Amino acid sequence: xxxxxxxxxxxxxEKRQSVAFWCNPISGHATLYWxxxxxxxxxxxxxxFQNNGVVDDSQLPKDRFSAERLKGVDSTLKxxxxxxxxxxxxxxxxxxxxxxxxxxxxxxxxxxxxT
Amino acid sequence: KQEVxxxxxxxxxxxxxxxxxxxSFTDSAIYNLQWFRQDPGKGLTSLLLIQSSQREQTSGRLNxxxxxxxxxxTLYIAASQPGDSATYLCAVRRTGNQFYFxxxxxxxVIP
Numbered sequence: 440x441x442x443x444x445x446x447x448x449x450x451x452x453e454k455r456q457s458v459a460f461w462c463n464p465i466s467g468h469a470t471l472y473w474x475x476x477x478x479x480x481x482x483x484x485x486x487x488f489q490n491n492g493v494v495d496d497s498q499l500p501k502d503r504f505s506a507e508r509l510k511g512v513d514s515t516l517k518x519x520x521x522x523x524x525x526x527x528x529x530x531x532x533x534x535x536x537x538x539x540x541x542x543x544x545x546x547x548x549x550x551x552x553x554t
Numbered sequence: 555k556q557e558v559x560x561x562x563x564x565x566x567x568x569x570x571x572x573x574x575x576x577x578s579f580t581d582s583a584i585y586n587l588q589w590f591r592q593d594p595g596k597g598l599t600s601l602l603l604i605q606s607s608q609r610e611q612t613s614g615r616l617n618x619x620x621x622x623x624x625x626x627x628t629l630y631i632a633a634s635q636p637g638d639s640a641t642y643l644c645a646v647r648r649t650g651n652q653f654y655f656x657x658x659x660x661x662x663v664i665p
Contacts, residue, residue: 443597470651481558481643481655482598495652530597534651540586540605541651545597 441465443546445531451552457519460549464512464533470494471508472543473516474530482530488514521553556581558646560656567634568664575629575659577644582622584646589618589629592641592658601642602629634663 444463452458464471469490474482485504486496490511499506503522508514518525528548534541557580567573577587586605590598602611602618604627610619617630627644641658648654 472653474655479657481560481645481657483655484652487652489651532598540603541647542588542600542603543598543645543653544600545590547595547597550595 443531443533443544445529445546445549447549448547449550449552451554452521454523454553455520457517458521458551459515459517460529460531460551462514462516462531462546464514464531465535465544468533468535468544469511470534471514472530472532472534473506473514474532476528476530476548478527485516518551521551523553526551526553556584556646556648556654558644558654558656560642560644560659562659563657564660564662566662566664569634569636571634571663572630572632573634573661575631575642575661577627577629577656579625579627579646579654581648582625584622584648586647587618587620587627588645588647588653589616589627590643590645592643594640598643631661634661636663636665639663 471488473485476482485499487494488508506516530548531546532543534543588603589601604620615632620627643658645653645655
């Protein structure tokens with residue numbers, strides 16, 4: 440089974456520029472998550488999709504961040520304009536039910552550096 | 555709001571030692587708790603998942619316990635090896651398949 444794919448793996452931009460990240464979840468996984476992980480902290484949920492609908496985006500800074508999941512498969516996360524504090528690893532995960540429980544599977548992440 | 559705390563933040567042990575990592579959470583209304591491993595520059599790898607109705611789960615040298623009423627979970631690693639060096643994260647699942655992560659414990663196993 441192929442894992443969660445993310446690209447790019449690394450990105451360096453200047454503040455006020457825009458950037459986009461792409462995620463391809465595991466085939467058949469209905470739920471997709473974007474997390475932000477700042478150095479030394481645990482992942483923080485930005486947005487959760489169920490198929491192509493948003494379940495939770497309460498912690499997404501909507502003035503600068505946007506995300507979409509067209510056709511309930513791939514997803515993109517965009518930041519415009521970027522700030523220095525957006526420097527972090529952006530993790531995508533997809534989820535499924537296994538053994539009557541629910542598990543998440545993570546991609547390798549995109550490391551963003553804003554200068 | 556669910557708060558998840560992990561203690562200690564960092565731990566260094568000699569190879570072969572048994573060790574315990576701690577995770578505490580404020581809201582006991584959880585569906586399950588999952589332990590992950592994160593290697594530098596990589597994503598998270600699931601180690602163990604404990605359902606809210608379970609007390610513990612084991613996989614090889616790893617054993618995770620859950621005491622939902624007290625809001626605590628522990629990850630026990632037996633006979634530690636240098637390859638166990640990584641950051642260990644716990645995450646609790648609440649309604650709507652929402653997950654809340656702790657800040658992690660950075661483990662170094664010294665050969």
